Amino acid sequence: MAKLDTISEIKKNSDVSRLREIGIIFPLFFFGLIIAIRNPYFVSWENIRYILLDASILTIVAIGEMMVILTGGIDLSVGSTLALTGMVVSMLYKDMPNFPVILAPILGIIIGGICGAINGLFVAKGKVIPIIATLSTMYIFRGLVYIISQGKWVNAHEMPEGYKLLTRAEILGIPILIVYAFITFLLFYYILNYKLIGRSIYAVGNNPQSAVYIGIDKTKVLFLVYLISGILAGLSGVLYTSRFASAESSAAIGFELSAISAVVIGGVKTTGGSGKIGGVVLGALLLTMIVNGLNIMRISPFYKLALQGLMFLIAVIIDSLMAERTQRRYRRR
Amino acid sequence: MKLNIKITWELILFILIILIFVISSFLSPYFLDIVNLLDNTTNFMEKGLISLAMAYIIISGNIDISVASNMGMTAAFMGVLHRAGTNIWICALIGLLIATLGGFLNGYLIVRFRLPAIAITLGTYALYRGIAYILLQDTAVGIESESFMYLGQGYIGNTPIPFSLVIYIIFAFIFGFILHKTTFGRYIYAIGNNEQACKFSGILVERIKIILFTLIGFMSGLGTIFLTSRLSSIRPDIGSGLELEVIATVVLGGVSILGGSGNMIGVVLSLFLLGYLTYSLNLLNIPSQVITIILGLLLVSTILISNFIEQRRKLVRS
Numbered sequence: 001m002a003k004l005d006t007i008s009e010i011k012k013n014s015d016v017s018r019l020r021e022i023g024i025i026f027p028l029f030f031f032g033l034i035i036a037i038r039n040p041y042f043v044s045w046e047n048i049r050y051i052l053l054d055a056s057i058l059t060i061v062a063i064g065e066m067m068v069i070l071t072g073g074i075d076l077s078v079g080s081t082l083a084l085t086g087m088v089v090s091m092l093y094k095d096m097p098n099f100p101v102i103l104a105p106i107l108g109i110i111i112g113g114i115c116g117a118i119n120g121l122f123v124a125k126g127k128v129i130p131i132i133a134t135l136s137t138m139y140i141f142r143g144l145v146y147i148i149s150q151g152k153w154v155n156a157h158e159m160p161e162g163y164k165l166l167t168r169a170e171i172l173g174i175p176i177l178i179v180y181a182f183i184t185f186l187l188f189y190y191i192l193n194y195k196l197i198g199r200s201i202y203a204v205g206n207n208p209q210s211a212v213y214i215g216i217d218k219t220k221v222l223f224l225v226y227l228i229s230g231i232l233a234g235l236s237g238v239l240y241t242s243r244f245a246s247a248e249s250s251a252a253i254g255f256e257l258s259a260i261s262a263v264v265i266g267g268v269k270t271t272g273g274s275g276k277i278g279g280v281v282l283g284a285l286l287l288t289m290i291v292n293g294l295n296i297m298r299i300s301p302f303y304k305l306a307l308q309g310l311m312f313l314i315a316v317i318i319d320s321l322m323a324e325r326t327q328r329r330y331r332r333r
Numbered sequence: 334m335k336l337n338i339k340i341t342w343e344l345i346l347f348i349l350i351i352l353i354f355v356i357s358s359f360l361s362p363y364f365l366d367i368v369n370l371l372d373n374t375t376n377f378m379e380k381g382l383i384s385l386a387m388a389y390i391i392i393s394g395n396i397d398i399s400v401a402s403n404m405g406m407t408a409a410f411m412g413v414l415h416r417a418g419t420n421i422w423i424c425a426l427i428g429l430l431i432a433t434l435g436g437f438l439n440g441y442l443i444v445r446f447r448l449p450a451i452a453i454t455l456g457t458y459a460l461y462r463g464i465a466y467i468l469l470q471d472t473a474v475g476i477e478s479e480s481f482m483y484l485g486q487g488y489i490g491n492t493p494i495p496f497s498l499v500i501y502i503i504f505a506f507i508f509g510f511i512l513h514k515t516t517f518g519r520y521i522y523a524i525g526n527n528e529q530a531c532k533f534s535g536i537l538v539e540r541i542k543i544i545l546f547t548l549i550g551f552m553s554g555l556g557t558i559f560l561t562s563r564l565s566s567i568r569p570d571i572g573s574g575l576e577l578e579v580i581a582t583v584v585l586g587g588v589s590i591l592g593g594s595g596n597m598i599g600v601v602l603s604l605f606l607l608g609y610l611t612y613s614l615n616l617l618n619i620p621s622q623v624i625t626i627i628l629g630l631l632l633v634s635t636i637l638i639s640n641f642i643e644q645r646r647k648l649v650r651s
Contacts, residue, residue, distance in 0.1 A: 126637045136629035143626040257459045270452040306463025313456035320446040
């Protein structure tokens with residue numbers, strides 16, 4: 001009897017989390033409608049394509065950030081990792097234009113991976129709390145970008161054509177950048193839902209103590225999530241510089257906030273342990289759409305940051321209120 | 334005969350400060366000059382003021398990463414009002430109020446929705462800085478009031494003692510006294526050690542949390558006033574990155590990042606340690622980006638070292 005109870009309870013809970021995902025689709029359409037009424041250009045093919053392209057890089061970074069937040073941590077260094085990787089790789093291609101372009105994403109993954117591994121070592125091995133570890137590396141990596149570039153830009157004409165084509169090519173009419181994001185989504189959807197390591201990430205976030213008791217190597221899992229976050233940020237660094245055809249030392253400042261917002265708006269709990277990857281993708285889309293809408297309605301881009309913060313706060317507050325309701329239901333039993 | 338000196342964190346900090354003085358005076362002949370040394374304190378007094386309140390926050394097991402953004406918002410409000418012709422002193426008062434409100438909002442949201450301080454202050458980190466950008470866009474506002482500039486740039490009488498240093502010392506005494514000699518101070522430690530137990534023993538944890546966050550808001554406002562007075566101009570990105578320096582000051586001062594331990598003397602010493610370290614690096618013409626990197630490394634390595642010591646201690650005990 002008791003067992004049956006828990007099962008129906010679990011089902012009810014999963015219903016609630018599904019509700020949360022639907023809860024993002026609603027504002028997505030609501031805001032979409034408002035912006036479209038103000039300016040019909042918003043729903044033109046050209047603009048939708050543009051939104052999807054913009055959301056692609058954010059999605060890739062946010063998926064990495066999601067891994068970290070699932071374990072109850074946070075990675076503030078993704079923006080700086082992105083800028084550092086983008087700068088190093090594009091400087092390399094500026095000096096050696098004949099270096100095979102196909103290696104650029106791999107270079108990005110390696111450099112980003114190193115940055116992520118540093119975070120992972122600090123958090124998993126050194127037991128430094130995530131916010132402090134990654135706040136430090138956020139400033140350290142950003143400082144390194146300034147030092148390496150000496151404040152100079154890598155401009156469009158200094159980049160080899162192939163490098164710029166990395167995000168401009170199309171496969172069957174679909175921009176390749178969207179394909180990258182989609183592949184990343186599928187890969188991590190599979191890992192998170194069907195692989196042992198994916199379930200371990202959820203377990204560590206849900207209850208670190210019992211995760212250790214059932215034989216999960218917590219240190220390994222923690223290290224891995226920061227590594228993944230670094231790798232995806234590094235990959236995005238290459239894509240970012242290729243897409244905007246320039247690398248500058250202040251690139252992607254505040255990008256970590258966008259990524260974290262996308263994750264939290266997507267329904268991942270800040271304390272870890274629950275949240276779905278589909279929600280994160282929708283969160284990234286919603287965020288990108290609203291920023292794009294601001295541009296289209298000719299509202300000053302200076303509103304972006306405040307709006308992002310506000311949406312972030314609303315998302316965490318809604319989650320907290322929902323958790324309170326479920327708790328109250330438990331107590332009534 | 335055995336020398337009976339207990340090696341405490343504060344002693345280590347003190348030795349480090351002396352070390353910095355010795356090394357710097359060898360490297361640069363301009364370093365060891367009492368007027369310069371005193372004058373230089375003005376550069377980090379606003380960090381000092383905020384780090385006092387940040388110490389409370391971290392001892393109570395919380396964190397506030399929105400302080401620098403709160404400063405930005407406060408400064409932006411001051412700037413907009415001043416540009417519209419309001420007297421700068423009235424602007425400063427309103428700024429102080431807004432910063433306090435900003436802090437209160439953090440505390441209220443954390444308590445009301447039972448959320449971790451990281452989640453809320455990360456949100457307001459974006460929101461407050463965003464409001465600063467909305468208000469000022471990319472413009473700057475200059476301040477030309479002599480009397481206002483005295484706050485951040487003035488000296489006590491004809492002595493070389495900066496006014497802001499005196500204010501900082503007064504506040505450091507007040508904060509130290511409250512933390513170490515009053516019930517309220519003990520509550521802060523208790524909450525940091527075991528919040529649940531505090532609730533069960535009837536301490537009004539939630540009220541204290543709101544008070545602490547309101548307090549750090551007020552101190553950010555005060556810091557903003559000194560900072561704007563020192564720079565005599567207001568920009569929307571004013572003080573950005575300051576949260577790292579403030580948290581680094583507190584953690585380097587021996588306050589455990591997990592809450593529940595630390596003291597004010599350490600926080601004061603580490604402020605001067607970091608301040609003079611920055612000063613001597615500046616004298617050596619080291620670019621500010623490198624200084625930030627050093628700061629970040631220092632913060633992480635402090636925690637790594639204290640974690641390592643803690644682990645050793647546990648091993649010895651068992």
